[in-house]
Amino acid sequence: MTALSPQFLPEHGAAVPRSVLLPDGTPRPGVVPSLDDDQVVAALELMLLSRAFDEKAFSLQRQGRFGTFSPVHGQEASVVGSAFAVEPGHDWIVPQYRELPALLRHGLPLESFMQTFMGDPRGGAIPPGVNLLPIQIGLAAQLPQAVGLAWGRRLRGDDAVVLVYVGDGASSEGDFHEACNLAGVLRAPVVFLLQNNGWAISTPRSRQSAAATLAARAPGYGFPGVLVDGNDLLAVHAVVAEAVTRARAGDGPTLVESLTYRVGAHNTADDPSRYVPGDALREWQERDPLSRVRGYLRARGSWDDEREIHAAERIRARIDAAVRVVESTPPPGAPALFDHVSAQLSDRQRRQRADLLAQPETT
Amino acid sequence: MTSMTMLEAINATLRDEMARDDRVLLLGQDVAQLGGVFRATEGLLERFGPDRVVDMPLAEAVIVGAAIGLAAAGLVPVAEMQFLGFSHQAFHQIGAQLARMRYRSQGRFPMPVVLRAPFGGGVRTPELHSEALEAQFVQSPGLQVVMPATAADAKGLLQTAIRQPDPVLFCEPLRGYRLVRDEVPDGDAPVPFGTARVAREGDDVTIIAWSAAVHVARRAADRLAEENISAAVLDLRTLVPLDEAGILDAVAATGRAVVVHEAPFTGGFGAEVVATISDGAFYSLEAPVARVCPPDTPYPAGKIEDYYLPSVERVVAAARATVKAP
Numbered sequence: 001m002t003a004l005s006p007q008f009l010p011e012h013g014a015a016v017p018r019s020v021l022l023p024d025g026t027p028r029p030g031v032v033p034s035l036d037d038d039q040v041v042a043a044l045e046l047m048l049l050s051r052a053f054d055e056k057a058f059s060l061q062r063q064g065r066f067g068t069f070s071p072v073h074g075q076e077a078s079v080v081g082s083a084f085a086v087e088p089g090h091d092w093i094v095p096q097y098r099e100l101p102a103l104l105r106h107g108l109p110l111e112s113f114m115q116t117f118m119g120d121p122r123g124g125a126i127p128p129g130v131n132l133l134p135i136q137i138g139l140a141a142q143l144p145q146a147v148g149l150a151w152g153r154r155l156r157g158d159d160a161v162v163l164v165y166v167g168d169g170a171s172s173e174g175d176f177h178e179a180c181n182l183a184g185v186l187r188a189p190v191v192f193l194l195q196n197n198g199w200a201i202s203t204p205r206s207r208q209s210a211a212a213t214l215a216a217r218a219p220g221y222g223f224p225g226v227l228v229d230g231n232d233l234l235a236v237h238a239v240v241a242e243a244v245t246r247a248r249a250g251d252g253p254t255l256v257e258s259l260t261y262r263v264g265a266h267n268t269a270d271d272p273s274r275y276v277p278g279d280a281l282r283e284w285q286e287r288d289p290l291s292r293v294r295g296y297l298r299a300r301g302s303w304d305d306e307r308e309i310h311a312a313e314r315i316r317a318r319i320d321a322a323v324r325v326v327e328s329t330p331p332p333g334a335p336a337l338f339d340h341v342s343a344q345l346s347d348r349q350r351r352q353r354a355d356l357l358a359q360p361e362t363t
Numbered sequence: 364m365t366s367m368t369m370l371e372a373i374n375a376t377l378r379d380e381m382a383r384d385d386r387v388l389l390l391g392q393d394v395a396q397l398g399g400v401f402r403a404t405e406g407l408l409e410r411f412g413p414d415r416v417v418d419m420p421l422a423e424a425v426i427v428g429a430a431i432g433l434a435a436a437g438l439v440p441v442a443e444m445q446f447l448g449f450s451h452q453a454f455h456q457i458g459a460q461l462a463r464m465r466y467r468s469q470g471r472f473p474m475p476v477v478l479r480a481p482f483g484g485g486v487r488t489p490e491l492h493s494e495a496l497e498a499q500f501v502q503s504p505g506l507q508v509v510m511p512a513t514a515a516d517a518k519g520l521l522q523t524a525i526r527q528p529d530p531v532l533f534c535e536p537l538r539g540y541r542l543v544r545d546e547v548p549d550g551d552a553p554v555p556f557g558t559a560r561v562a563r564e565g566d567d568v569t570i571i572a573w574s575a576a577v578h579v580a581r582r583a584a585d586r587l588a589e590e591n592i593s594a595a596v597l598d599l600r601t602l603v604p605l606d607e608a609g610i611l612d613a614v615a616a617t618g619r620a621v622v623v624h625e626a627p628f629t630g631g632f633g634a635e636v637v638a639t640i641s642d643g644a645f646y647s648l649e650a651p652v653a654r655v656c657p658p659d660t661p662y663p664a665g666k667i668e669d670y671y672l673p674s675v676e677r678v679v680a681a682a683r684a685t686v687k688a689p
C-alpha cells in the first residue's frame with residue numbers, strides 16, 4: 001500500500017468553469033460554437049419566453065389567478081443550453097420544478113404547465129411521445145427515478161439519454177448520493193445537471209456542502225464532474241452535449257455543475273431581500289444570460305432591435321393565448337379526485353365517489 | 364392572558380423555552396437567517412446565536428438523525444420539518460430510530476427531541492405540502508403525536524413537548540398559523556399530553572376532531588344548534604398518547620359520535636377512534652359512529668381541494684344523520 005495521496009483536495013475543485021462567451025457576448029478566441037445561428041436564435045427566443053412568462057406568472061399570482069410559482073429568472077442559459085443538447089421525442093428530461101423552458105422545448109404544452117400551477121390536476125397530463133417525467137416537488141426524488149429510466153431505456157435497447165435537473169439545495173438529499181452511486185455502478189446513460197443558483201430558499205450554497213465545488217463530488221462516484229458557467233448558453237450547451245455523447249456511447253454518467261444565480265425570488269411567496277446580499281445580486285444581474293446571447297448574435301448580424309420586438313410580440317401573444325385557453329377551461333369537478341388514481345377503483349373508492357357526488361355542495 | 368395567533372404562540376414559546384433551558388436548540392431548513400418559511404422561528408437567531416438556531420443542509424434525514432445524536436449528547440433539539448410531507452425523506456430516522464432509541468438502549472438514551480412540522484390543507488399549496496400524515500406516525504411506538512388546534516394549546520403542548528423526555532412529532536396546521544387567534548396564558552402553562560379538551564359542550568352528539576378540523580367541527584356545531592341539535596366538540600390534542608377515558612366519557616354522554624379528520628379514510632386515525640369507542644362505549648351507542656374524512660385518493664390540486672377536505676356541510680350532514688338514526 002502506498003501512502004494515501006489525496007487527489008481531490010478542496011482546492012482542486014475550485015477549477016475555472018468552462019465558458020465560451022465573455023459577458024458581453026464575445027466568443028473566447030479559438031472556441032467553435034456548438035450551435036449554429038438559427039439554433040442560437042431559437043434558444044434566445046425560448047429564453048425570452050421564459051423571462052416573459054416569469055413576469056406574467058408573478059402578476060397573475062398577485063391577482064389570485066396563479067399559484068405559488070418559482071421563476072427561472074437568471075437561469076435561462078443553464079436550462080435552455082442543456083435542453084438544447086438532448087433530442088425531444090428520443091431523449092428524456094426529468095425536471096425538478098424550475099425548468100419551464102426545457103419542458104417546452106421537449107414538447108410540454110405551456111397550457112399544461114399553467115394548469116398545474118393553477119391547481120388543476122389535468123395539467124399533469126404529459127402527451128404521448130413527450131419524454132418527460134412530472135415536475136418534482138419532493139426534492140431529489142427525481143434522481144433515482146432518472147437513473148432507473150436511463151437504465152430501463154438501455155435494457156429496452158434504445159440509446160436514449162436522460163437529462164435530470166437538480167438544485168444545489170436538493171443535492172444535499174440522500175437521494176442525490178444514492179442516485180449518483182447507482183448511476184456510476186451501472187454506467188447509466190444519464191446527465192445530472194446540477195443548477196447551482198447560490199440559494200435553496202434562504203440557505204446559501206456554502207451551507208449545503210463544504211466542498212469547493214459540487215462537481216468535485218463526481219469522481220467519488222466514479223464519473224466525471226464538470227463545472228460550467230451557467231449564464232453562458234453556448235458553454236452549457238457544449239458541456240452537456242459532450243456529456244450526452246459520452247452517455248450515448250456507453251461511457252456512463254456525468255455530473256455538470258452549472259454555476260448560475262437565482263436573480264429573483266425563490267417563489268411568489270418569498271422575500272429574498274431578507275437574506276440575499278445586494279452586492280452579489282447586482283454582480284449577477286450584470287451577468288444576465290440573455291444579454292450575453294443577444295450580444296453574440298448581434299455581432300454576427302443575426303439579431304437586432306426589430307427581431308427583438310417581433311419576438312416579444314410573438315411571445316406575448318403565445319402567453320396571452322395560453323392564459324385565455326386555461327382560464328376558459330371549465331374547472332375540474334369532484335370526480336377528478338378519483339381520476340387516474342389507479343387502473344381500477346376499488347369498491348370502497350367507488351362508494352366514496354358516489355357518497356361525495358351525492359353531497360349538495362359537489363353538484 | 365394575551366391574544367395571539369398560533370404562529371405567535373409557537374414563536375414566543377420557542378423563545379421562552381430557549382431562554383429557560385440553554386440545552387434547547389433549533390435546527391432545520393431556513394429556520395435561522397430567514398426565521399422559517401412561515402416565520403415561526405423569526406428573531407431567534409438574533410437572540411440566541413448561530414450555535415442554537417441552525418440552518419441545516421437540505422436533507423430531512425440528516426436533520427432528524429443529527430437530532431438523535433444531539434440528544435444522545437445531552438441537548439434538547441427542536442427540529443423543524445419544513446413541511447410534514449417531507450418527513451418521508453426522514454422516515455427511517457423517525458420511525459425506526461428516534462422512536463425506538465430509549466428502548467434499544469434500554470433507557471440509556473432517552474430522546475427529548477421535538478419535530479415540529481406544518482401540515483394540512485385549505486391553503487392551495489403546491490403538491491406534497493398539505494398531506495395529513497399523522498396516522499403514518501402513530502404506528503411508531505415511542506413517538507408521541509401532538510396536534511394542537513388553538514394558540515393556547517400550541518403553547519401549552521409545545522412547553523410540555525420540550526420539557527418531557529421522549530420524542531414528539533408536533534404537527535402545526537398551516538391553515539391556522541395566522542387565522543387561529545385566541546387567548547394564550549402568560550408564563551408557564553404546560554398542557555399534559557393525553558388530555559382531550561372539550562371545545563364545546565353538547566348533549567345530542569359528540570364530534571371528535573384534532574388540529575384544524577376542530578374549527579370545522581365547531582362551525583358545524585354552531586350550524587347544528589340552529590337546527591336544535593346540541594353537538595359537543597372534543598379536541599383530542601394528542602393522538603399518542605390517546606385520552607381513551609376522555610373519548611369514552613364524551614361519547615357515553617351523548618350516545619352518538621362523528622369523527623372528523625383531513626387524512627384519507629382507510630387507516631386514518633378516525634378508524635382508531637371508532638375502534639376505541641367500539642371497545643369501550645359500545646353499549647352506550649345509539650347509532651353507528653360516523654366518519655367525515657377525505658376519500659382514499661391522493662391529496663389533490665388546489666382547484667378540487669375543497670371537495671376533498673371535510674367541510675362544515677358534510678360534518679353537519681353526518682351529525683344530523685347520526686342524531687336521526689333510530
Ligand SMILES: Cc1ncc(C[n+]2csc(CCOP(=O)(O)OP(=O)(O)O)c2C)c(N)n1
Pocket residue numbers: 070098137138139140166167168169170171197199200201262266392421445449452
Ligand atoms: C424533500 C423536500 N424538502 C423540502 C422542500 C421544501 N423546499 C422547496 S424548494 C426548496 C429549496 C430548493 O433549493 P434548490 O434545490 O437549490 O433549488 P432552487 O429552488 O434553488 O431551484 C425547499 C427547501 C421540498 N420541496 N422537498
